[in-house]
Structure formats: C-alpha cells, structure tokens
Amino acid sequence: xxxxxxxxxxxxxxxxxxxxxxxxxxxxxxxxxxxxxxxxxxxxxxxxxxxxxxxxxxxxxxxxxxxxxxxxxxxxxxxxxxxxxxxxxxxxxxxxxxxxxxxxxxxxxxxxxxxxxxxxxxxxxxxxxxxxxxxxxxxxxxxxxxxxxxxxxxxxxxxxxxxxxxxxxxxxxxxxxxxxxxxxxxxxxxxxxxxxxxxxxxxxxxxxxxxxxxxxxxxxxxxxxxxxxxxxxxxxxxxxxxxxxxxxxxxxxxxxxxxxxxxxxxxxxxxxxxxxxxxxxxxxxxxxxxx
Amino acid sequence: xxxxxxxxxxxxxxxxxxxxxxxxxxxxxxxxxxxxxxxxxxxxxxxxxxxxxxxxxxxxxxxxxxxxxxxxxxxxxxxxxxxxxxxxxxxxxxxxxxxxxxxxxxxxxxxxxxxxxxxxxxxxxxxxxxxxxxxxxxxxxxxxxxxxxxxxxxxxxxxxxxxxxxxxxxxxxxxxxxxxxxxxxxxxxxxxxxxxxxxxxxxxxxxxxxxxxxxxxxxxxxxxxxxxxxxxxxxxxxxxxxxxxxxxxxxxxxxxxxxxxxxxxxxx
Ligand SMILES: Nc1ncnc2c1ncn2[C@@H]1O[C@H](COP(=O)(O)OP(=O)(O)OP(=O)(O)O)[C@@H](O)[C@H]1O
Ligand SMILES: [Mg+2]
Numbered sequence: 001x002x003x004x005x006x007x008x009x010x011x012x013x014x015x016x017x018x019x020x021x022x023x024x025x026x027x028x029x030x031x032x033x034x035x036x037x038x039x040x041x042x043x044x045x046x047x048x049x050x051x052x053x054x055x056x057x058x059x060x061x062x063x064x065x066x067x068x069x070x071x072x073x074x075x076x077x078x079x080x081x082x083x084x085x086x087x088x089x090x091x092x093x094x095x096x097x098x099x100x101x102x103x104x105x106x107x108x109x110x111x112x113x114x115x116x117x118x119x120x121x122x123x124x125x126x127x128x129x130x131x132x133x134x135x136x137x138x139x140x141x142x143x144x145x146x147x148x149x150x151x152x153x154x155x156x157x158x159x160x161x162x163x164x165x166x167x168x169x170x171x172x173x174x175x176x177x178x179x180x181x182x183x184x185x186x187x188x189x190x191x192x193x194x195x196x197x198x199x200x201x202x203x204x205x206x207x208x209x210x211x212x213x214x215x216x217x218x219x220x221x222x223x224x225x226x227x228x229x230x231x232x233x234x235x236x237x238x239x240x241x242x243x244x245x246x247x248x249x250x251x252x253x254x255x256x257x258x259x260x261x262x263x264x265x266x267x268x269x270x271x272x273x274x275x276x277x278x279x280x281x282x283x284x285x286x287x288x289x290x291x
Numbered sequence: 292x293x294x295x296x297x298x299x300x301x302x303x304x305x306x307x308x309x310x311x312x313x314x315x316x317x318x319x320x321x322x323x324x325x326x327x328x329x330x331x332x333x334x335x336x337x338x339x340x341x342x343x344x345x346x347x348x349x350x351x352x353x354x355x356x357x358x359x360x361x362x363x364x365x366x367x368x369x370x371x372x373x374x375x376x377x378x379x380x381x382x383x384x385x386x387x388x389x390x391x392x393x394x395x396x397x398x399x400x401x402x403x404x405x406x407x408x409x410x411x412x413x414x415x416x417x418x419x420x421x422x423x424x425x426x427x428x429x430x431x432x433x434x435x436x437x438x439x440x441x442x443x444x445x446x447x448x449x450x451x452x453x454x455x456x457x458x459x460x461x462x463x464x465x466x467x468x469x470x471x472x473x474x475x476x477x478x479x480x481x482x483x484x485x486x487x488x489x490x491x492x493x494x495x496x497x498x499x500x501x502x503x504x505x506x507x508x509x510x511x512x513x514x515x516x517x518x519x520x521x522x523x524x525x526x527x528x529x530x531x532x533x534x535x536x537x538x539x540x541x542x543x544x545x546x547x548x549x550x551x552x553x554x555x556x557x558x559x
Contacts, residue, residue: 127420
C-alpha cells in the first residue's frame with residue numbers, strides 16, 4: 001500500500017483517533033486508527049478510554065474495546081504492549097488512571113470490596129505463569145476454588161479435579177508440588193484450575209506459551225470444546241498465530257496501548273492494515289520492529 | 292526543569308511518606324478485618340506463631356545473654372566498681388534491661404529473623420502472582436495472610452520479651468560473677484527498683500512492636516515488584532523501616548510511660 005492510498009482511506013473513514021503520535025506519516029496514522037468491526041452482541045467486558053501508566057510508561061493509552069458475550073475473543077499483540085495489564089483491569093487487580101472498565105455493565109473501579117469479591121466469583125483466570133500456590137500440591141491447587149466456593153463433598157471434588165487434570169494431560173502428577181513441574185506443566189495446571197468452577201467468564205493469559213506445537217494445538221481444541229460444552233465468554237491472550245487461526249470467534253489486536261483493529265476472525269485475517277497483516281503473517285518486514 | 296530537579300530531590304521522601312500512609316491504612320484494615328467475622332485465620336495464626344518461635348528462640352537466647360552481659364553488665368559494672376557500688380547493678384538492670392534492652396533486642400530479633408522471612412515469603416508469592424490468584428479466587432489477602440501474621444507476631448514478641456528479660460538479667464548475673472561479687476546486692480537493688488508498671492510497660496510495648504513489624508513486613512512483601520531482585524530489595528527495606536519504626540515508637544512509648552507513671556523515675 002502506498003502512502004497516498006492509506007492517507008485517502010483515513011479521510012474516507014474519518015475516525016482517526018486522538019493520541020496518534022505527532023508527525024506520524026499517513027501510513028502510521030492508518031495503523032493507529034483503531035477500526036472496531038461490529039460483533040452484533042452485548043459487551044460482557046468493556047474498556048472505555050482506559051489509560052494506565054506505570055511511572056512514565058503509558059501502557060494503556062486510551063484503550064477502547066468491547067468483548068462480545070458468549071464468544072471466544074482473542075487479544076493479540078506484541079510482547080510488552082499491556083495484554084496482561086488488560087486482564088488485571090478486568091478482575092480489579094489494577095485500576096485505570098483514566099477511563100472505565102465495565103463487566104456486564106458494572107464499573108469495576110467503582111465497586112466496593114464486597115461487590116468486587118462477588119464479581120470475581122464469575123471469573124476463572126489463568127495467569128501468565130500459572131500462579132499456582134507453591135505450598136500446595138497440584139491436586140489441592142485445582143481443588144482450591146471448589147473448596148473455597150462450593151459445598152461439594154471431597155468425593156465430588158476428587159472426581160472433578162481428576163477429570164480436569166486428565167484433560168490437560170496431568171493425570172499422574174496430582175501429588176507433585178508446583179516447583180517440581182516444568183513451566184508448561186504449571187501452565188496446564190493453572191488452566192485446569194481456571195476451569196474447575198465452570199465460570200461464566202474465563203481469562204487465559206497466554207495458555208499456549210511455553211508449550212510444544214502439538215500441545216498448543218490440543219489446548220486450543222480443548223478451549224473450544226469446553227466453551228461449546230459450558231458456554232460463556234472466553235478471553236484468550238496470545239501471540240501465537242497458529243492459535244489465532246483456529247481458536248477465536250472475535251479478535252482484537254493491541255499495540256502501544258490501543259486497539260489497532262478488532263473484528264471477527266475472518267475480518268482480521270482479511271484486513272488491509274499493514275500492522276495487522278504483518279502481525280498475523282509473522283513477517284519481519286513491516287511497521288513493527290524490535291524497538 | 293526546576294520541577295524535575297525538585298522531584299528528584301523530594302521524590303524519595305514523598306515516596307516514603309506515601310508508604311507510611313499506606314501502612315497506616317493497612318493497619319486499620321487489618322484490625323477491622325481481624326474483628327469482623329468470619330474468622331478463617333486460626334490455622335495460619337498457629338503455624339505462623341510456631342514458625343516465628345522456632346526461628347527466634349535460639350538467636351534471642353544468645354543475643355540477650357551476650358548483650359546483657361556485655362553492654363549493661365560488664366560496662367556498667369566496670370563503672371560502678373569505681374564507686375564501690377557494684378550492688379547497684381541490679382537496680383540498673385531494671386532501667387536498662389526491662390525498660391530498654393530486652394524489648395529492643397527482642398524486636399530486632401523478631402524483625403530480623405521472623406519479619407524478613409515473612410517479607411521474603413509474601414514477596415515471592417507476589418512475584419509469582421499467587422497473591423493475585425488468591426484475590427481472584429475470592430480470598431482476601433488481608434484477612435487470610437496479614438491478620439494471622441499480625442496477631443502471631445504481636446503475641447510472640449510480647450512473650451519473647453519476658454524470655455529476653457530473663458536471659459538479659461542472666462547476662463547481668465554473669466557479669467556479677469566475673470567481678471567476684473555475690474548476688475545478694477544485685478537482687479536486693481533489682482527488686483527495690485522493679486515495679487509491676489515496668490513489667491507490663493515492657494510487655495505492652497513489645498506487643499505493639501510486634502504489630503509494627505508485622506505490618507511493615509507484610510506491606511513490603513505484598514508490594515514487592517521486579518522479580519527476585521525486587522524481593523531482596525523488599526526484605527532490605529522492610530528491615531530498615533521496621534527498625535526505624537520501632538525506634539520512633541519506642542521513644543514515644545517510653546516518654547509517655549515515664550510521664551504518666553513518674554514514680555518509676557525515682558531510683559531507690
Ligand atoms: N506492576 C507493574 N509495575 C510496573 N510496570 C508494569 C507492571 N505491570 C506491567 N508493567 C509494564 O507494563 C508493560 C506491559 O506489560 P504486560 O505484562 O501487560 O505485557 P504483555 O503484553 O502481557 O507482554 P507479554 O506478551 O510479554 O506477556 C510492560 O512494559 C511492563 O513493564
Ligand atoms: Mg503478558
């Protein structure tokens with residue numbers, strides 16, 4: 001695409017966002033203009049002009065995103081753009097400096113502690129490094145949410161936990177402590193723990209990083225299977241393109257604290273945005289460099 | 292330009308005040324949360340109490356005897372022999388050991404041994420995102436982690452104060468032996484000067500020291516950031532802040548106690 005073309009397109013669409021760097025070339029402006037394709041559903045989670053800075057580092061810089069109800073949404077973006085920070089805003093572990101985060105229409109930053117705890121019961125979260133409790137073995141880790149939030153008997157718990165651990169290929173590792181496991185195994189155990197309560201909203205922070213390609217593919221299938229079985233809204237963070245091709249219904253691409261483009265999977269794979277194209281084809285030539 | 296220079300000069304101080312403010316808030320939250328039902332922290336309280344006891348009893352034994360013998364014992368005895376008044380050492384130990392040295396050594400040991408262990412433990416959990424995971428799973432870290440540590444450290448520091456007193460005085464007794472003095476004079480002046488006020492003052496003071504240590508160390512652990520190096524930094528800062536807090540509080544407490552109970556100022 002030439003500079004002339006992209007310049008024309010921006011004028012055409014006329015929805016240039018604020019916060020585009022000064023002195024940006026028309027091509028760069030095109031990258032930033034933040035097209036959000038409609039998904040025709042309610043938003044389960046909504047980011048409204050969210051700004052979050054750590055010191056001088058503005059990680060989220062006017063983020064606007066709606067996560068459609070009942071679908072698998074995948075958030076992609078280069079390393080260090082604030083994907084994990086996004087997830088922490090949704091469950092109220094971080095608060096925005098400006099803007100608002102809504103979960104099913106309620107503002108997370110405005111919630112009292114009690115409301116926040118009640119809201120979190122709807123969630124299952126897989127943290128980037130698994131976040132297993134170091135003082136408990138795998139079995140107790142996965143059983144923890146059941147013991148915390150349900151009145152199930154120890155037999156029922158055993159059945160559910162064993163099933164979840166078998167699904168992720170950790171059937172024989174129930175007695176192992178987290179520090180005896182590989183990174184990939186910890187991640188899979190965290191995955192099992194996130195799903196054990198069959199929550200309405202599940203957040204996966206890079207379920208596929210640290211796994212071999214075959215297990216990645218199997219895990220993606222598992223996400224789809226569980227989603228078909230239980231329904232609910234799933235948000236999956238990744239930078240794995242192979243996962244992006246098979247897992248999500250809806251996709252959002254994040255860069256420098258903003259949405260570059262969001263839409264249904266086919267819409268993004270057909271995008272003309274040079275950044276999106278580079279990212280989804282994994283090429284070295286394009287707007288994204290090492291920086 | 293002026294602003295950034297001023298920022299750089301005052302930022303550490305501002306940061307410190309902010310942290311102290313945050314710790315005050317944490318103290319309030321901890322007390323509220325300890326009182327408000329439910330009370331799920333019994334097991335953690337016991338394990339923290341036993342853990343601190345296991346870590347502290349031996350270092351405290353060694354340091355109180357050594358300190359009691361070395362500083363108030365030998366030094367004061369040396370001075371008192373000038374006046375042929377070595378029997379006064381017992382009275383001096385009431386002032387020195389019960390009022391200051393025992394609480395002080397006790398707090399240093401608890402902060403340095405148990406407090407640092409708490410900061411390192413919570414810091415590592417924070418870094419591994421365990422604390423985030425706990426919160427998302429509906430577990431309140433203040434109620435389930437801070438409250439039991441707060442109560443356990445208060446109890447243990449208070450109890451270990453009595454233990455530190457006993458062995459501190461034992462250090463003084465050893466000093467008497469070294470000066471070939473029999474103990475009758477030591478005990479006589481000790482008991483004429485000792486008062487119940489001194490004893491409860493000492494225990495209450497150290498119990499509150501325990502609270503300070505717990506809050507500082509939990510706060511520093513739970514706000515650690517920046518990987519393993521960050522945990523190391525947190526431990527280091529926790530010790531410095533806890534010690535400073537204890538010294539400042541000690542001054543206020545002792546002054547208040549002396550002002551409200553002037554009879555213990557009279558040396559008999
Ligand atoms: N608690 C924090 N304090 C300070 N800076 C933070 C904090 N959390 C995140 N950051 C910064 O925010 C930026 C985004 O971090 P984040 O972890 O969200 O990246 P990411 O998109 O998840 O990257 P990756 O794909 O590598 O996981 C980074 O520059 C990071 O240094
Ligand atoms: Mg991340």
